[in-house]
Amino acid sequence: xxxxxxxxxxxxxxxxxxxxxxxxxxxxxxxxxxxxxxxxxxxxxxxxxxxxxxxxxxxxxxxxxxxxxxxxxxxxxxxxxxxxxxxxxxxxxxxxxxxxxxxxxxxxxxxxxxxxxxxxxxxxxxxxxxxxxxxxxxxxxxxxxxxxxxxxxxxxxxxxxxxxx
Amino acid sequence: xxxxxxxxxxxxxxxxxxxxxxxxxxxxxxxxxxxxxxxxxxxxxxxxxxxxxxxxxxxxxxxxxxxxxxxxxxxxxxxxxxxxxxxxxxxxxxxxxxxxxxxxxxxxxxxxxxxxxxxxxxxxxxxxxxxxxxxxxxxxxxxxxxxxxxxxxxxxxxxxxxxxx
DNA sequence: TACATATATCTCGATTACCAAGATATTAGT
DNA sequence: ACTAATATCTTGGTAATCGAGATATATGTA
Numbered sequence: 259x260x261x262x263x264x265x266x267x268x269x270x271x272x273x274x275x276x277x278x279x280x281x282x283x284x285x286x287x288x289x290x291x292x293x294x295x296x297x298x299x300x301x302x303x304x305x306x307x308x309x310x311x312x313x314x315x316x317x318x319x320x321x322x323x324x325x326x327x328x329x330x331x332x333x334x335x336x337x338x339x340x341x342x343x344x345x346x347x348x349x350x351x352x353x354x355x356x357x358x359x360x361x362x363x364x365x366x367x368x369x370x371x372x373x374x375x376x377x378x379x380x381x382x383x384x385x386x387x388x389x390x391x392x393x394x395x396x397x398x399x400x401x402x403x404x405x406x407x408x409x410x411x412x413x414x415x416x417x418x419x420x421x422x423x
Numbered sequence: 424x425x426x427x428x429x430x431x432x433x434x435x436x437x438x439x440x441x442x443x444x445x446x447x448x449x450x451x452x453x454x455x456x457x458x459x460x461x462x463x464x465x466x467x468x469x470x471x472x473x474x475x476x477x478x479x480x481x482x483x484x485x486x487x488x489x490x491x492x493x494x495x496x497x498x499x500x501x502x503x504x505x506x507x508x509x510x511x512x513x514x515x516x517x518x519x520x521x522x523x524x525x526x527x528x529x530x531x532x533x534x535x536x537x538x539x540x541x542x543x544x545x546x547x548x549x550x551x552x553x554x555x556x557x558x559x560x561x562x563x564x565x566x567x568x569x570x571x572x573x574x575x576x577x578x579x580x581x582x583x584x585x586x587x588x
Numbered sequence: 589t590a591c592a593t594a595t596a597t598c599t600c601g602a603t604t605a606c607c608a609a610g611a612t613a614t615t616a617g618t
Numbered sequence: 619a620c621t622a623a624t625a626t627c628t629t630g631g632t633a634a635t636c637g638a639g640a641t642a643t644a645t646g647t648a
Contacts, residue, residue: 270556271548275541277563283472284570285447286454291490291577299605300451300465307448318625325456327607332627334605354614354625374576376440378569382562383436390558391435397551397559398442404543405449411539412456464634483596495635497598502634519596519643592647599640604633611628618621 278401292371298341301326302334306343306368309360316349317356325413343368443566457536463506466491467499471508471533474525481514482521490578508533 293303458468
């Protein structure tokens with residue numbers, strides 16, 4: 259075969275990783291801009307996004323997912339609750355737990371802010387054939403999985419420096 | 424033709440946008456973890472990433488790109504400079520300007536932290552045929568462009584609420 | 589040339605997210 | 619009952635960020 263294992267990455271593969279990285283940078287920036295235009299702090303909006311994907315979760319789970327200290331999550335939930343983005347609900351099975359329930363019905367601003375991107379993405383999707391879109395969608399899932407793995411290994415890892423110098 | 428313009432998105436297209444959003448959430452989280460494991464604040468690492476992509480830019484450009492106030496950028500550059508990630512260089516053509524020059528030679532920690540993800544991404548890329556990878560890489564470019572457009576329209580837009588309450 | 593205006597960065601004071609550690613409430617195990 | 623484990627909240631301190639003004643340089647106009 260023409261390609262061996264553990265070769266240096268090809269030029270095409272490097273081009274691909276570069277594009278992934280660019281996409282990542284823009285994604286982070288976009289997220290920050292959306293958060294600020296909603297009057298939310300980054301982690302507040304990120305948490306809304308996480309809740310959107312995962313559905314109701316406990317405060318502790320959100321702490322693990324975001325990497326924030328539990329005290330920070332308490333304050334974060336306070337803010338989101340005050341603005342009507344979520345509500346607290348105690349778990350009847352374990353009354354120590356606080357379940358965070360997203361409240362999207364009354365909060366169309368979030369979807370409204372996201373809508374233009376969504377529309378553009380649908381448009382982009384429509385420019386591909388069914389087969390191509392399937393390939394891309396599956397790829398996105400795999401890429402997500404790779405990143406999630408990396409998050410796990412980073413959060414498990416030495417954790418090295420703590421921030422305040 | 425079988426598909427009309429302005430239809431509702433198909434199930435496949437919705438699936439696609441959902442995956443994009445998941446990827447975005449994970450990307451933001453990953454970025455935060457990397458930043459913290461490098462002992463950097465999010466915007467500091469984000470700025471390094473921007474500099475990595477764009478090369479040397481002025482403080483003002485970084486302010487626009489990150490959405491941070493100019494005063495915040497001053498402090499941010501101070502931190503990065505102190506840690507040797509960048510250096511300041513005055514523009515001989517316009518001595519008001521401060522050009523931020525990335526210093527990667529001595530700072531392998533950054534690439535080291537990024538390497539595992541890079542390796543996994545190369546691996547993922549290698550699982551595709553040349554044609555498929557080309558399709559995906561081109562897609563990534565288009566998706567980046569879409570997000571960049573959205574950032575522009577958000578930063579141009581009302582800007583609505585400012586954060587402190 | 590002199591002067592006003594625009595632009596780029598920096599400085600300063602105030603606000604507030606965040607962390608770390610301890611406090612409180614509930615559950616689980618013996 | 620009693621101890622330990624778990625989940626969230628509270629408190630105090632630190633520092634990133636903002637906003638507004640200060641400083642330095644550049645540009646335009648008479």
